[in-house]
Amino acid sequence: MKENIVLIGMPGSGKSTLARMLSNKLRMPMIDLDTEIETYTQKEISQLFEIGESHFRDIETEVAKKFALKKNLIISTGGGIILREENMRALQKNGIVIFLNRHIEKISDDVQIATRPLLKDGVERLQKLYVERIDLYHKYAHITIENNDNLIMALNEIIEALNAYVQKGTANEI
Numbered sequence: 001m002k003e004n005i006v007l008i009g010m011p012g013s014g015k016s017t018l019a020r021m022l023s024n025k026l027r028m029p030m031i032d033l034d035t036e037i038e039t040y041t042q043k044e045i046s047q048l049f050e051i052g053e054s055h056f057r058d059i060e061t062e063v064a065k066k067f068a069l070k071k072n073l074i075i076s077t078g079g080g081i082i083l084r085e086e087n088m089r090a091l092q093k094n095g096i097v098i099f100l101n102r103h104i105e106k107i108s109d110d111v112q113i114a115t116r117p118l119l120k121d122g123v124e125r126l127q128k129l130y131v132e133r134i135d136l137y138h139k140y141a142h143i144t145i146e147n148n149d150n151l152i153m154a155l156n157e158i159i160e161a162l163n164a165y166v167q168k169g170t171a172n173e174i
């Protein structure tokens with residue numbers, strides 16, 4: 001596959017988990033932007049948020065733009081990547097963007113929300129974020145996948161959707 005595969009979606013929607021699974025299945029390398037940010041800054045995401053969300057967002061943009069230039073990479077993003085158009089324009093250049101949509105109730109059931117800075121205030125905060133962001137996830141996605149059943153089903157749906165997308169001739173071959 002010449003292009004990158006970029007996963008976007010709400011925090012806890014399964015981006016990091018499914019990026020790893022896709023990486024094994026398609027034998028493509030994967031990176032997680034949150035992990036790359038932590039390695040680059042030698043700080044945890046929560047520490048970067050303590051300095052300020054805009055500080056985190058500036059680093060997120062810098063790191064996203066760096067990896068957006070690569071090819072043949074699965075990129076798991078942080079949930080807020082869609083907040084800056086420049087992030088998404090860069091990621092779309094070499095990448096097929098997949099929006100993973102998972103019900104908020106399911107996210108709040110299986111994510112340790114206390115360890116994620118934006119979710120530590122509970123499910124109401126998650127609902128508010130969803131309303132604020134849903135149009136942006138749709139705006140930037142080439143493909144949308146519902147992740148409300150088991151992870152293997154979501155994985156298979158992603159692969160099917162990628163094949164269909166590539167066959168339409170709008171992307172390079174897998």
Ligand SMILES: Nc1ncnc2c1ncn2[C@@H]1O[C@H](COP(=O)(O)OP(=O)(O)O)[C@@H](O)[C@H]1O
Nearest residue numbers: 010011012013014015016017110147149150151
């Ligand atoms: N379809 C699913 N079934 C069961 N657990 C899921 C499913 N999708 C995601 N999860 C779980 O939700 C949690 C958050 O997933 P994660 O990949 O870290 O999300 P993100 O990177 O989008 O924030 C993980 O514990 C993951 O195993």
Ligand SMILES: O=C(O)C1=C[C@@H](OP(=O)(O)O)[C@@H](O)[C@H](O)C1
Nearest residue numbers: 010011012034045078079080117
């Ligand atoms: O939604 C967000 O704004 C964020 C999501 C997090 O990543 P996940 O989506 O992997 O939880 C992380 O980038 C940071 O805490 C901000």
Ligand SMILES: [Mg+2]
Nearest residue numbers: 015016034076
């Ligand atoms: Mg993640």
